Amino acid sequence: AQVEAQSFDSGAGPCIAAMTIFISMLLAVALAAVAHGVAAVGSEPSRWRGFGQGSGCGKEAVTAKAREETQGHQVASVDACKAMCEGLSSGTCTGVEYSATKSSCILLIEQVKYTRLAPGKECWSMASDVVSHSTEVFIMMPLDAISPDGSITDPVGLPKMLDAMKWAGVDGFMVDVWWGVTEKSPKVYNFSAYRTVFELARDRNWKVQAVASFHQCGGNVGDTCNILLPDFVYEAQGIWYTDADGEEDKEYISLFADEVLVGDRTPLQMYDDWMAAFASEFSDDLGSLVTEVMVGMGPGGELRYPSYRLSHWTYCGIGEFQCHDQHALESLNTTATAAGRPDWALPPNEAGGYSNFPHDTEFFTTGFQTAYGEFFLDWYSGALKDHGHRVLGKAKAIFQDRTQISGKVAGIHWWYDSKSHAAEATAGYYNTNSRNAYAEIAAVFKDSGAHMDFTCLEMDDSDQLAATCHSDPQGLVMQVLDATSPLGFPIGAENAIQRFDEAAYQQMASYRDQLHDFTYLRLTELLTSRENLRNFRAFASVMHGGTYAEDEEVHAEVAEDAPQTQDGNEKAAEQSVQRQPAEVASKDGTMKAALRGTACV
Numbered sequence: 001a002q003v004e005a006q007s008f009d010s011g012a013g014p015c016i017a018a019m020t021i022f023i024s025m026l027l028a029v030a031l032a033a034v035a036h037g038v039a040a041v042g043s044e045p046s047r048w049r050g051f052g053q054g055s056g057c058g059k060e061a062v063t064a065k066a067r068e069e070t071q072g073h074q075v076a077s078v079d080a081c082k083a084m085c086e087g088l089s090s091g092t093c094t095g096v097e098y099s100a101t102k103s104s105c106i107l108l109i110e111q112v113k114y115t116r117l118a119p120g121k122e123c124w125s126m127a128s129d130v131v132s133h134s135t136e137v138f139i140m141m142p143l144d145a146i147s148p149d150g151s152i153t154d155p156v157g158l159p160k161m162l163d164a165m166k167w168a169g170v171d172g173f174m175v176d177v178w179w180g181v182t183e184k185s186p187k188v189y190n191f192s193a194y195r196t197v198f199e200l201a202r203d204r205n206w207k208v209q210a211v212a213s214f215h216q217c218g219g220n221v222g223d224t225c226n227i228l229l230p231d232f233v234y235e236a237q238g239i240w241y242t243d244a245d246g247e248e249d250k251e252y253i254s255l256f257a258d259e260v261l262v263g264d265r266t267p268l269q270m271y272d273d274w275m276a277a278f279a280s281e282f283s284d285d286l287g288s289l290v291t292e293v294m295v296g297m298g299p300g301g302e303l304r305y306p307s308y309r310l311s312h313w314t315y316c317g318i319g320e321f322q323c324h325d326q327h328a329l330e331s332l333n334t335t336a337t338a339a340g341r342p343d344w345a346l347p348p349n350e351a352g353g354y355s356n357f358p359h360d361t362e363f364f365t366t367g368f369q370t371a372y373g374e375f376f377l378d379w380y381s382g383a384l385k386d387h388g389h390r391v392l393g394k395a396k397a398i399f400q401d402r403t404q405i406s407g408k409v410a411g412i413h414w415w416y417d418s419k420s421h422a423a424e425a426t427a428g429y430y431n432t433n434s435r436n437a438y439a440e441i442a443a444v445f446k447d448s449g450a451h452m453d454f455t456c457l458e459m460d461d462s463d464q465l466a467a468t469c470h471s472d473p474q475g476l477v478m479q480v481l482d483a484t485s486p487l488g489f490p491i492g493a494e495n496a497i498q499r500f501d502e503a504a505y506q507q508m509a510s511y512r513d514q515l516h517d518f519t520y521l522r523l524t525e526l527l528t529s530r531e532n533l534r535n536f537r538a539f540a541s542v543m544h545g546g547t548y549a550e551d552e553e554v555h556a557e558v559a560e561d562a563p564q565t566q567d568g569n570e571k572a573a574e575q576s577v578q579r580q581p582a583e584v585a586s587k588d589g590t591m592k593a594a595l596r597g598t599a600c601v
Helices: 014-036 078-087 157-168 192-203 267-281 326-338 371-399 422-427 437-447 473-487 502-509 530-543 548-557 570-576
Strands: 002-004 048-057 067-071 095-099 104-108 115-126 136-140 172-178 207-213 240-242 248-253 290-295 404-408 450-454 491-494 517-520 583-585 591-593
Touching: 048 095, 048 502, 078 095, 078 104, 078 115, 136 207, 136 530, 157 192, 157 530, 172 192, 192 207, 207 267, 267 290, 267 371, 290 371, 290 450, 326 371, 371 404, 371 422, 371 437, 371 450, 437 450, 437 473, 450 473, 473 491, 502 530
Parallel strands: 136 172, 136 517, 172 207, 207 290, 290 404, 404 450, 450 491, 491 517
Antiparallel strands: 002 067, 048 115, 067 104, 095 104, 095 115, 240 248, 583 591
């Protein structure tokens, strides 16, 4: 047997030869063990975690510096590949990637953290001393579960769908608690409908993730409701995000107006009052029934600017900076003057429009790297982080030691694989010029004792017009997980697009060991159709610590007893188990998102 020792420097001289001979000897022992059908001498039984057919091991594991690849012979099966790995000394091999089409075996040095779609391959991770990680699974409630008038939209159908989710094995649900529903008059709060909904969770021995939704429902692709902000806020002037054309966005109050009086209170005081009222209403349930309060901090409930407004934007445009309102310009002028550069007191005027590509603009071609570009992006992203500090600080003071708080960060994957990271930049994520946007944002959450929630976990690098739009959702998710890991705080996650296919479930499950919880978007009748429900139950089993082999056993065991919420939906179920496309073609040939704006939001 021969081994290609790709991880050694070519100038290492005699050390290379010695190490290559050593590894070749170990590999020979493993091959001999396979030939005789016995375990290698001195090896202990190992537990393998498989990621399913068509799964390749992640980029961080399968690299020139992180593998030893067998050459000069063919490996007949994945079992033989795994036996070769087990035959090496402890710690030398931690996993394998087997190609059935090439009969080749890659022995991995680095622990497998992520997987990718790879037809004809299988990725396996070996762990002899690690207890399987269990990640809690939540289901995201329909956006219109509560109507604008404060009543349950479907009091008969909703409990039936929740019963189906109970059968599937979820741990609870996430629900938006809309500001526009619960505070129709200043400081007059009505949470009665939500108390009824929370009781549905208690009846099933579930947990609740309550979202303090200080944003509008409606305006994002996939929104099924139209719930505006309270009238006493919506009718106010001069407090909204504004683009370069002077157009306002009323989905969420501008962060630059956090300290501006609206009536007799500032927006920050309004958020504080609302959270205090919620905590008082559900005082006995915090930490037991309501185990998490996710604090909305921007459009879509996310900590970001409304840079890709659907009324103006098409995928995969870079979006626009949202800092042309009076208060934003005052902040920029103050910061520029303090820096001794009053000539930098205006936003860039060559940054393009909502649907432009980076190379269409001067700013995202070269301007972002100039001294002014660095100054502006630092100020713009810094203002967003300061807003997060302020709002999460209020939440921490109210909920600390009572229940967990969290916030959501958008997964803007288009143009991620480009130098300027333009789409991220317009949303407030400064992820270029050697800056790590997600490490900086994670630090904000950490300081406030908040967990961070992220999306895109169902996507792989073949989705989302990767080449045209320089999309890299897997690379983005990896950066976020790597940024949060050193801080030692849990991270929650979601899918961005509702999909029911095996590839999506495998992609989401591949991140299981790095997650505290996973919330599936979203509870619909289509999800509760028999075939989709069986597949979802198997996915939940894997997230709870099962393996893909056990997944298949679960699927077989529940083949006939899956409940249905409505008769006659089998045809829809048959259609839905196919891969759900990330985009659909519009009449003019452009690509738009099938759900929630193609963004991982």
